[in-house]
Amino acid sequence: AQSVTQPDIHITVSEGASLELRCNYSYGATPYLFWYVQSPGQGLQLLLKYFSGDTLVQGIKGFEAEFKRSQSSFNLRKPSVHWSDAAEYFCAGAFKAAGNKLTFGGGTRVLVKP
Amino acid sequence: DGGITQSPKYLFRKEGQNVTLSCEQNLNHDAMYWYRQDPGQGLRLIYYSQIVNDFQKGDIAEGYSVSREKKESFPLTVTSAQKNPTAFYLCASTATGIGNTIYFGEGSWLTVV
Numbered sequence: 001a002q003s004v005t006q007p008d009i010h011i012t013v014s015e016g017a018s019l020e021l022r023c024n025y026s027y028g029a030t031p032y033l034f035w036y037v038q039s040p041g042q043g044l045q046l047l048l049k050y051f052s053g054d055t056l057v058q059g060i061k062g063f064e065a066e067f068k069r070s071q072s073s074f075n076l077r078k079p080s081v082h083w084s085d086a087a088e089y090f091c092a093g094a095f096k097a098a099g100n101k102l103t104f105g106g107g108t109r110v111l112v113k114p
Numbered sequence: 115d116g117g118i119t120q121s122p123k124y125l126f127r128k129e130g131q132n133v134t135l136s137c138e139q140n141l142n143h144d145a146m147y148w149y150r151q152d153p154g155q156g157l158r159l160i161y162y163s164q165i166v167n168d169f170q171k172g173d174i175a176e177g178y179s180v181s182r183e184k185k186e187s188f189p190l191t192v193t194s195a196q197k198n199p200t201a202f203y204l205c206a207s208t209a210t211g212i213g214n215t216i217y218f219g220e221g222s223w224l225t226v227v
Binding site: 009032034036041042043044045046049051090094101102104105106107109 | 118147149154155156157158159162172202204206213215216217218219220221223
Protein backbone atom coordinates (compact mmCIF):
# COMPACT_ATOMS: atom_id res chain seq x y z
CA ALA A 1 0.00 0.00 0.00
CA GLN A 2 1.06 3.55 -0.58
CA SER A 3 2.29 5.51 2.42
CA VAL A 4 3.94 8.74 3.49
CA THR A 5 6.16 8.89 6.55
CA GLN A 6 7.53 11.83 8.48
CA PRO A 7 10.11 10.39 10.87
CA ASP A 8 10.34 13.45 13.13
CA ILE A 9 7.37 14.25 15.36
CA HIS A 10 8.93 17.40 16.86
CA ILE A 11 11.80 19.62 15.83
CA THR A 12 13.12 22.59 17.76
CA VAL A 13 15.23 25.11 15.94
CA SER A 14 16.68 28.49 16.87
CA GLU A 15 15.48 31.55 15.02
CA GLY A 16 17.81 32.24 12.11
CA ALA A 17 19.02 28.66 11.91
CA SER A 18 18.32 26.36 9.00
CA LEU A 19 15.49 23.84 9.02
CA GLU A 20 15.07 20.52 7.29
CA LEU A 21 11.98 18.33 7.61
CA ARG A 22 12.10 14.79 6.37
CA CYS A 23 9.50 12.99 4.29
CA ASN A 24 9.63 9.52 2.81
CA TYR A 25 7.12 7.75 0.65
CA SER A 26 6.46 4.17 -0.29
CA TYR A 27 5.19 3.60 -3.82
CA GLY A 28 6.29 1.77 -6.94
CA ALA A 29 6.31 4.88 -9.08
CA THR A 30 6.77 8.61 -8.56
CA PRO A 31 3.82 10.13 -6.74
CA TYR A 32 2.69 13.71 -6.73
CA LEU A 33 4.15 15.19 -3.56
CA PHE A 34 3.06 18.13 -1.47
CA TRP A 35 4.08 20.02 1.63
CA TYR A 36 1.42 21.80 3.68
CA VAL A 37 1.72 23.99 6.77
CA GLN A 38 -0.88 24.26 9.51
CA SER A 39 -1.03 26.94 12.18
CA PRO A 40 -2.80 25.94 15.41
CA GLY A 41 -6.55 25.53 14.94
CA GLN A 42 -6.39 26.44 11.28
CA GLY A 43 -6.68 24.73 7.94
CA LEU A 44 -3.76 23.64 5.80
CA GLN A 45 -1.90 25.93 3.44
CA LEU A 46 0.06 24.58 0.49
CA LEU A 47 3.77 25.41 0.61
CA LEU A 48 4.89 23.66 -2.57
CA LYS A 49 4.32 20.62 -4.75
CA TYR A 50 6.28 18.32 -7.05
CA PHE A 51 4.93 16.56 -10.10
CA SER A 52 7.90 16.04 -12.39
CA GLY A 53 10.88 17.84 -13.88
CA ASP A 54 13.30 19.83 -11.78
CA THR A 55 13.77 17.95 -8.53
CA LEU A 56 14.34 21.14 -6.51
CA VAL A 57 11.04 22.90 -5.98
CA GLN A 58 10.61 26.43 -4.69
CA GLY A 59 7.61 27.31 -2.60
CA ILE A 60 6.12 30.16 -0.64
CA LYS A 61 7.55 31.70 2.53
CA GLY A 62 11.12 30.90 1.49
CA PHE A 63 10.70 27.12 1.60
CA GLU A 64 12.10 24.65 -0.89
CA ALA A 65 11.99 20.89 -1.22
CA GLU A 66 14.13 18.37 -3.03
CA PHE A 67 12.81 15.17 -4.56
CA LYS A 68 15.23 12.25 -4.46
CA ARG A 69 13.96 9.20 -6.26
CA SER A 70 16.80 6.99 -5.05
CA GLN A 71 15.88 7.71 -1.44
CA SER A 72 12.09 7.95 -1.93
CA SER A 73 12.31 11.27 -0.16
CA PHE A 74 10.92 14.77 -0.47
CA ASN A 75 12.56 16.82 2.28
CA LEU A 76 11.54 20.38 3.03
CA ARG A 77 14.15 23.03 3.80
CA LYS A 78 14.41 26.64 4.79
CA PRO A 79 17.79 28.39 5.10
CA SER A 80 16.83 30.75 7.93
CA VAL A 81 13.84 30.18 10.16
CA HIS A 82 11.64 32.98 11.47
CA TRP A 83 9.53 32.79 14.63
CA SER A 84 6.42 32.79 12.44
CA ASP A 85 7.48 29.45 10.96
CA ALA A 86 6.46 27.70 14.17
CA ALA A 87 3.66 25.41 13.01
CA GLU A 88 2.91 21.86 12.03
CA TYR A 89 4.10 20.66 8.66
CA PHE A 90 2.55 17.85 6.68
CA CYS A 91 3.97 15.97 3.75
CA ALA A 92 1.41 14.35 1.47
CA GLY A 93 1.39 12.19 -1.62
CA ALA A 94 -1.17 11.61 -4.35
CA PHE A 95 -0.76 8.18 -5.84
CA LYS A 96 -2.13 7.28 -9.24
CA ALA A 97 -3.28 3.91 -7.95
CA ALA A 98 -5.48 5.70 -5.40
CA GLY A 99 -6.92 8.39 -7.64
CA ASN A 100 -6.53 11.94 -6.40
CA LYS A 101 -6.82 11.17 -2.73
CA LEU A 102 -4.04 12.61 -0.62
CA THR A 103 -2.22 10.39 1.83
CA PHE A 104 -0.71 12.40 4.65
CA GLY A 105 2.29 11.81 6.83
CA GLY A 106 1.85 12.13 10.58
CA GLY A 107 3.17 15.69 10.63
CA THR A 108 6.17 17.40 12.19
CA ARG A 109 5.67 20.12 14.77
CA VAL A 110 8.29 22.84 14.53
CA LEU A 111 9.13 24.95 17.55
CA VAL A 112 11.26 28.06 17.09
CA LYS A 113 13.48 29.28 19.94
CA PRO A 114 14.28 32.97 20.18
CA ASP B 115 -12.96 35.69 -2.79
CA GLY B 116 -12.93 32.04 -3.76
CA GLY B 117 -12.50 29.50 -1.05
CA ILE B 118 -13.92 26.88 1.23
CA THR B 119 -16.18 27.82 4.13
CA GLN B 120 -16.74 25.49 7.03
CA SER B 121 -19.27 26.07 9.76
CA PRO B 122 -19.60 26.11 12.63
CA LYS B 123 -16.03 26.70 13.79
CA TYR B 124 -16.79 25.22 17.22
CA LEU B 125 -19.52 22.74 18.04
CA PHE B 126 -20.45 20.88 21.18
CA ARG B 127 -22.48 17.72 21.02
CA LYS B 128 -24.13 15.66 23.67
CA GLU B 129 -23.60 11.96 23.56
CA GLY B 130 -26.22 10.26 21.44
CA GLN B 131 -26.86 13.26 19.20
CA ASN B 132 -26.18 13.60 15.53
CA VAL B 133 -24.52 16.78 14.32
CA THR B 134 -23.91 18.12 10.83
CA LEU B 135 -20.86 20.09 9.76
CA SER B 136 -21.26 22.35 6.78
CA CYS B 137 -18.77 22.74 3.94
CA GLU B 138 -19.33 25.09 1.02
CA GLN B 139 -16.91 25.93 -1.78
CA ASN B 140 -17.10 28.48 -4.58
CA LEU B 141 -14.04 27.26 -6.44
CA ASN B 142 -16.09 25.26 -8.94
CA HIS B 143 -14.24 22.12 -7.86
CA ASP B 144 -15.71 18.75 -8.67
CA ALA B 145 -14.03 16.81 -5.88
CA MET B 146 -14.58 17.37 -2.19
CA TYR B 147 -13.18 15.62 0.89
CA TRP B 148 -13.65 15.33 4.61
CA TYR B 149 -10.67 14.65 6.87
CA ARG B 150 -10.45 14.08 10.59
CA GLN B 151 -7.48 15.29 12.62
CA ASP B 152 -6.80 14.21 16.17
CA PRO B 153 -4.39 16.20 18.37
CA GLY B 154 -0.80 15.58 17.39
CA GLN B 155 -1.79 13.30 14.56
CA GLY B 156 -2.04 13.46 10.83
CA LEU B 157 -5.16 13.66 8.71
CA ARG B 158 -7.36 10.68 8.02
CA LEU B 159 -9.85 10.57 5.16
CA ILE B 160 -13.49 10.08 6.14
CA TYR B 161 -15.41 10.45 2.88
CA TYR B 162 -14.82 11.92 -0.53
CA SER B 163 -16.90 12.85 -3.53
CA GLN B 164 -15.66 13.30 -7.06
CA ILE B 165 -18.95 14.30 -8.61
CA VAL B 166 -22.42 15.40 -7.59
CA ASN B 167 -24.67 12.66 -6.24
CA ASP B 168 -21.75 10.29 -5.75
CA PHE B 169 -19.40 9.71 -2.83
CA GLN B 170 -17.08 7.02 -1.48
CA LYS B 171 -15.92 5.93 1.92
CA GLY B 172 -12.45 6.84 3.01
CA ASP B 173 -10.34 5.12 5.63
CA ILE B 174 -12.50 5.89 8.67
CA ALA B 175 -16.09 6.24 7.43
CA GLU B 176 -17.81 4.33 10.23
CA GLY B 177 -20.13 6.56 12.23
CA TYR B 178 -20.23 9.29 9.58
CA SER B 179 -22.49 10.09 6.65
CA VAL B 180 -22.36 12.60 3.81
CA SER B 181 -24.41 13.88 0.91
CA ARG B 182 -23.50 15.67 -2.30
CA GLU B 183 -26.67 17.13 -3.74
CA LYS B 184 -24.96 20.24 -5.06
CA LYS B 185 -21.50 20.74 -6.51
CA GLU B 186 -20.61 23.43 -4.01
CA SER B 187 -21.80 21.67 -0.87
CA PHE B 188 -20.60 18.56 0.97
CA PRO B 189 -22.04 18.34 4.51
CA LEU B 190 -20.76 15.78 6.98
CA THR B 191 -23.01 14.26 9.63
CA VAL B 192 -21.36 12.81 12.70
CA THR B 193 -23.80 10.23 13.97
CA SER B 194 -24.27 8.78 17.43
CA ALA B 195 -22.62 5.64 16.12
CA GLN B 196 -19.27 7.41 16.03
CA LYS B 197 -17.74 6.34 19.33
CA ASN B 198 -15.04 8.96 19.61
CA PRO B 199 -16.15 12.01 17.64
CA THR B 200 -14.18 14.70 19.46
CA ALA B 201 -11.73 15.96 16.83
CA PHE B 202 -10.88 18.68 14.35
CA TYR B 203 -12.64 18.22 11.01
CA LEU B 204 -11.27 19.59 7.77
CA CYS B 205 -13.09 19.92 4.48
CA ALA B 206 -11.14 20.16 1.24
CA SER B 207 -11.74 20.41 -2.47
CA THR B 208 -9.86 20.11 -5.73
CA ALA B 209 -10.35 20.25 -9.45
CA THR B 210 -10.67 16.89 -11.15
CA GLY B 211 -7.39 15.26 -12.13
CA ILE B 212 -4.51 13.61 -10.38
CA GLY B 213 -2.03 15.87 -8.68
CA ASN B 214 -4.14 19.00 -8.58
CA THR B 215 -3.72 21.06 -5.46
CA ILE B 216 -6.19 20.30 -2.71
CA TYR B 217 -7.46 23.36 -0.91
CA PHE B 218 -8.62 23.25 2.69
CA GLY B 219 -11.19 25.05 4.77
CA GLU B 220 -10.40 26.49 8.19
CA GLY B 221 -11.75 23.48 10.03
CA SER B 222 -14.43 22.74 12.60
CA TRP B 223 -13.80 21.69 16.18
CA LEU B 224 -16.28 19.13 17.51
CA THR B 225 -16.37 18.32 21.19
CA VAL B 226 -18.60 15.75 22.81
CA VAL B 227 -19.81 16.78 26.26
